[in-house]
Amino acid sequence: MDGNAWRIAGGSALVDGALRQADVLLTEGRLAEAAPGARVLDARGLLVMPGLVDIHGDAHERSLQPRPGIGFPAGMAVRDTAAQLLASGITTAYLGVTLSWEPGLRSLETWRVLMAALDEARPMLALDLRVHLRFEADNLDALDDALSDIATGRVHLLGFNDHTPPILRRMDDAKQVAKYAGRAGVSPEEYQALIGRIAARRGEVPAARERLAAAAHKAGLPMLSHDDATLEDRALYRGYGAGICEFPMSEAVAEDARTHGEAVVMGAPNVVRGGSHLGWASAAPLAERGLVTVLASDYHWPALLAAPFAMARRGRMDLASAWALVSGNPARAAGLTDRGALEPGFRGDVVLVDPVGPEAVAVFCGGRLAHLTAAGAARLQ
Incomplete structure (x- = not known):
């Protein structure tokens, strides 16, 4: 029996855009047409789906800092994050790491520590854990770090963030100032002085964006913009x-x-809750109209697995079509051509889902069994 080969047998597999009963074979880390000597996992009654691809998730911040100002070692946080991702069926994850001018959780210091922890952890991780750099436009002091990390391959997706203008507009609200200061771990007076210094350099932002974009182009990185308010x-x-x-x-x-x-x-x-917690547009109807093509976990990993089922319950999109929003579509958007579908030759990223939960019963990453529940263990043959 080959421990690197698997036959996922008897499940309802998402193949060629439709769910049908089919065995899924894995060997040498990839989906295959044959898998001699394979171990068998009984998938009867389960859905066999391509692994989830999360283009933006920042729930790792709660592993780094479970309570405001209470931090834990980055290595511990990365291990905890990886376990949570796998339990949610996510096999490719872009950690949305904000590199801000604010002190504390989103500071340059935290960025450096987290990048080092990721470098150390990756050889031991089953899932493909990547970095979505969310660069705050006014963080000019961190520009050299960002450019270096893009050039050396530590960054896999560049996001342009610009939250300074709305923060400036709230500086007359003492409650908002206290919230921002608490997140940064400074007094309200120190925070207001800090943002004053940041705003004074606003004229340097366009040139910094040009340098970031040029670096991303040179490295072949996809880029995105965040919270676009206008055309x-x-x-x-x-x-x-x-x-x-x-x-x-x-x-x-x-x-x-x-x-x-x-x-x-x-x-x-947004989809799972039935609307935005900020009162913005509802994602589900926009996805049904083709205006939203990708769903991301955002601040809650388990929502990514639940979202396609929530879409299907609305009755305007079947589960196979909804699954594209969390697997195939984000893979293509990120330029990943080897995942997001159960096709021979693709990376062996597969999630077995109990639709009643929904729950990820077993997760394969790169052909390796990376997560298994007690119910899943009982299915091993």
Whole structure:
């Protein structure tokens, strides 16, 4: 019996865009047409689906800092994050790591520590754990680090963030100032002084964006813009080469992105909860109209697995079509051509789902059995 070969037998597999009973074979890390000497996992009554591809998830921040100001070692946080991702059926994850001018959780210091922890952990991880750099526009002091990490392959997706203007507009609200200061671990007075210094250098932002975009182009990285509020915003970032529109703030922006053939990302929690927690557009109807093409876990890993089932329950999209939003579509948007479907030769990323939960009963990453519940263990033959 070959421990590196598997036959996932008797399940309802998503093949060629439809669910049908079929065995799925894995060997040498890839989906295959034959797998001599394979071990067998009984998938009867389960769905056999391509592994989830999460283009933006930042729930790792709660592993780094479970409570405001209470931090834990980055290595521990990475291990905890990997376990949570696998339990959610996510086999390729882009950690949305914000590199901000604010001190604390999203600071340059935390970025450096987390990058080092990821470098150390990756050889031992089953899932493909990547970095989505969410670069805050005014973080000019961190620009050299960002450029270096892009050039050395530590960054896999570049996101243009610009949250400084809305923060500046809230500086007359003492409650908002206290919230931002608490997140940064400084006093309200220190925070206001800090943002004043940041705003004074606003004129240097366009040149910094140009350098980031040039570095990403040279490294072959996909780029996205975050929270585009206007058509002008989308046009600006499109000009830099950002072909993904993430969390557009209006339907018109999403329509414009789709007109230009761009992927549009919204949050899976939005779908699962039935709407945005911020009162923005509801993702599910936009996905049904083709205006949202990718769902991301955003701030809650398990939502990515639950979202296709929530879409299917609405009755306007079947489960096979909805699964594309969390697997095939994000893979293509990120330029990953070897995953997102159960096709021979593709990377062996497979999730066996009990639809009643839904729950990931077993997860294969690169052909390796990476996660198995007690119910899944009883299915091994």
